[in-house]
Amino acid sequence: MTYAEPPLREPDLPRTAKVRPTALRTGWTTGACATAAAKAAVATLVSGVPQREVEIGLPAGRRVSFPVARCELTAGPPARVEAVVVKDAGDDPDVTHGAELTATVDWQSEPGLRLAGGAGVGVVTKPGLGLPVGGPAINDTPRRMITAAVGEVVDLTTVGVRVVISVPRGEIMARKTTNRRLGILGGISILGTTGIVRPFSTASWRASVVQAVHVMAAQGERTVVLCTGGRTERAARTLLPDLPEVCFVEVGDFTGAAVTAAVADGLTRVVFVGMAGKLAKLAAGVLMTHYTRSKVDLSLLGAVTAEAGGTPDLVAAVTEANTGRHAYELWEAAGLLRPAGDLLCHRVRQVLRRFAGDAVDVDVAMVDFAGSALVASSGRWDT
Numbered sequence: 001m002t003y004a005e006p007p008l009r010e011p012d013l014p015r016t017a018k019v020r021p022t023a024l025r026t027g028w029t030t031g032a033c034a035t036a037a038a039k040a041a042v043a044t045l046v047s048g049v050p051q052r053e054v055e056i057g058l059p060a061g062r063r064v065s066f067p068v069a070r071c072e073l074t075a076g077p078p079a080r081v082e083a084v085v086v087k088d089a090g091d092d093p094d095v096t097h098g099a100e101l102t103a104t105v106d107w108q109s110e111p112g113l114r115l116a117g118g119a120g121v122g123v124v125t126k127p128g129l130g131l132p133v134g135g136p137a138i139n140d141t142p143r144r145m146i147t148a149a150v151g152e153v154v155d156l157t158t159v160g161v162r163v164v165i166s167v168p169r170g171e172i173m174a175r176k177t178t179n180r181r182l183g184i185l186g187g188i189s190i191l192g193t194t195g196i197v198r199p200f201s202t203a204s205w206r207a208s209v210v211q212a213v214h215v216m217a218a219q220g221e222r223t224v225v226l227c228t229g230g231r232t233e234r235a236a237r238t239l240l241p242d243l244p245e246v247c248f249v250e251v252g253d254f255t256g257a258a259v260t261a262a263v264a265d266g267l268t269r270v271v272f273v274g275m276a277g278k279l280a281k282l283a284a285g286v287l288m289t290h291y292t293r294s295k296v297d298l299s300l301l302g303a304v305t306a307e308a309g310g311t312p313d314l315v316a317a318v319t320e321a322n323t324g325r326h327a328y329e330l331w332e333a334a335g336l337l338r339p340a341g342d343l344l345c346h347r348v349r350q351v352l353r354r355f356a357g358d359a360v361d362v363d364v365a366m367v368d369f370a371g372s373a374l375v376a377s378s379g380r381w382d383t
Contacts, residue, residue, distance in 0.1 A: 005285075005350065006284050006300075006351070007285050008287065008351065008355055025090035025091045026197060027087070027089035027091070027092055027094070027097070027196070028064075028066070028087060028088055028089070028090075028195065028196065028197060029142075029191055029194070029197055030096055030101060030142070030167075030191050030192060031139065031141060031142030031145055031190050031191055032058065032066075032145065032195035033085045033101035034085075034101045034103065034142055034146060034165045034190050035142065035145040035146045035195075036054050036068070037084060037101050038083075038103040038105065038146045038149060038163045039054050039149040039150060039152065040066075040068045040083040040085070040103070041071070041081040041083035041103045041104065041105040041163070042105050042150050042161055042163070043153050044071055044073055045079060045080075045081045045105055045107070045161075046153055046154060048073065050068075050072070050073060051068050051071050052068055052071070053065055054066055054068055054085075056145065056195075057145075057148060058145075058194065058196065059145065059193065059194055059195060064195075067085070067086075068083055068084065069086045069100065078106050078107065079106065080106045081104070082102060083102070083103050084100045084101065084102050085101050086098060086100055087100075087101055089197050090197055094197060095173050095177060099167050099168075099169070099170065099173060099188070100168050101167060101190075102165070102168065103164070103165055104118065104166065105161055105164075106161075106162055107159075107160060107161065107162075108160030108161060109160055110160045111158055111159060111160050112160055112161075113146070113160075113161055113162075113163060114161070114162040114163070115136075115143060115162075115165070116162065116163070116164045116165070117135070117137065117138060117164070117165055117166070117187075118165060118166030119166045119168070119170070119171075120167030120168055120169060120171055120173075120186075120187040121137060121166060121167055121170060121186075121188065121190060122137035122170075122174060122179050122184035122187040122189055123137065123184070123186050123187075124136070124137050125183040126182065126183025127322060127329065128182075128183075128325045128326020128327075128329060129183075129322075129325065130369060136190075137184045138165060138189075139189065139190060139192070139193075141192055142190045145195065146163060146165075150163065167187060167188055170188045173187075173188050174186070174187050174188045182322060182323060183322055193230055194230050209249060209251050209257055209261075210260075210261045212250075213262055213265060214261060215246060216246040216247050216249070217262075217266070217267060219244075219246055221243075221246060221247050222266075222268045223240075223247055223267065223268070223270075223271065224247055224249055224267055224270055224271070225247050225248045225249065225271045226249055226255060226258050227249065227251065227273050228250070228273075228274045228275065228278050229250060229252070230250070230371075231275075231370065231371025232273045232275065232367055232371055233248050233250055233371075234372075235365075235371045235372065235373075236248055236273040239365060239374060239381060240271065253288055255272065255278075255282060255288070256287025256288050256355065259287070259352060259360075262360065263360060267360060268359070268360060268361060270352060270360055270361070270362050270363075271362075272352060272362070272363070272364045272365070273365045273366075273367060274366065275324075275328075275366065275367060275368075276325060276344070276366065277324030278324075279345065279366055280296045280297060280298075280300060280324045281295075281297070282351055283297075283304075283348045284297040284300050285351055287351075296323065296324040298320070298321055298327065300347075301318050301324070301344070302315050302316070302318045302319030304340050304343050304344050305318045305327075305331070308331075308336055308339040308340040309339065310331075310334065310340070314336070317330050318330050318331070328341075337375055337376065338375070340376075341375050341376025341377075342376045342377065342378070342379075344376065345364040345365065345366055345378040346379075348364045349362050349363070349364045349378040352364070363378055363379075363380040364378040365377045365378070365380070
């Protein structure tokens with residue numbers, strides 16, 4: 001199969017992100033708010049005193065406090081508490097801003113935490129999301145955050161607690177998301193890898209990416225490492241431990257803007273570290289990867305599968321995959337992750353070299369979805 005170079009595209013920003021005259025406020029993820037609600041509810045169940053404020057730990061170790069909008073104890077039997085934390089998304093154009101993250105808790109006879117999704121939390125109906133099909137769309141980091149926060153109140157090795165997370169009007173909010181296309185039905189997802197919402201998809205974030213490249217260039221550095229988020233940055237630091245911190249730039253959706261700035265500043269090497277979904281978009285020639293302006297080209301991933309030696313059935317399955325992550329999981333199950341991933345990284349490298357020009361060397365690495373392991377590359381690293 002002959003590889004045809006895709007046209008290079010850098011779509012415009014979403015209309016809502018273009019005019020931002022002031023610095024943007026960060027906010028809190030649905031996962032952080034659900035965690036705060038769960039801890040407030042369990043603390044009330046233990047003490048009998050409704051909580052008005054609660055402190056939780058974020059994955060990076062920072063401790064933050066949340067006001068509790070409502071906290072109601074039903075004496076029972078059985079005793080039950082419902083606590084609500086209202087999401088503040090900061091200045092991110094987030095459809096879940098103002099959502100009432102609600103935790104309803106009661107005691108269980110078996111030790112440990114039983115976590116469930118209630119009304120307004122989506123149900124996973126397709127593979128490829130890293131969550132069990134049929135279960136609630138509560139991602140791994142929020143699950144761990146909720147367990148840790150509840151564990152600060154009770155000893156889960158001896159005490160059993162059930163926590164049900166619900167979101168009033170969550171099903172209506174989900175209509176403005178891509179959840180249905182991903183097979184998440186009936187509500188929103190409980191998301192977040194850091195607990196913090198940063199306004200990635202805005203003109204101000206794009207400007208901050210460009211500024212970060214300028215800052216490192218002004219310090220005499222000539223290699224910039226572009227990471228899509230916190231997990232990929234951690235992986236990139238492991239891959240390139242000798243580079244100073246200033247060289248690592250979280251680009252979010254703005255790879256094209258970062259590369260343009262790197263060329264303008266005379267940098268000699270660009271390293272891109274990402275996961276399967278973003279890499280698939282870049283391999284298709286899309287340099288601004290906001291979800292409203294691009295989607296994963298599954299036919300491209302199917303072609304990569306065929307080029308890597310995949311069977312016709314695997315090629316068909318990847319072409320019909322639910323997400324880039326789903327394609328990754330299919331490759332992994334078929335023992336084709338390394339060759340297919342390497343080919344995908346090579347395609348991204350070709351796109352970035354065409355965009356940057358011959359003056360800049362380009363390396364590309366793909367990491368797993370935990371950001372803990374290198375799984376493929378364009379050739380610089382052994383995996």
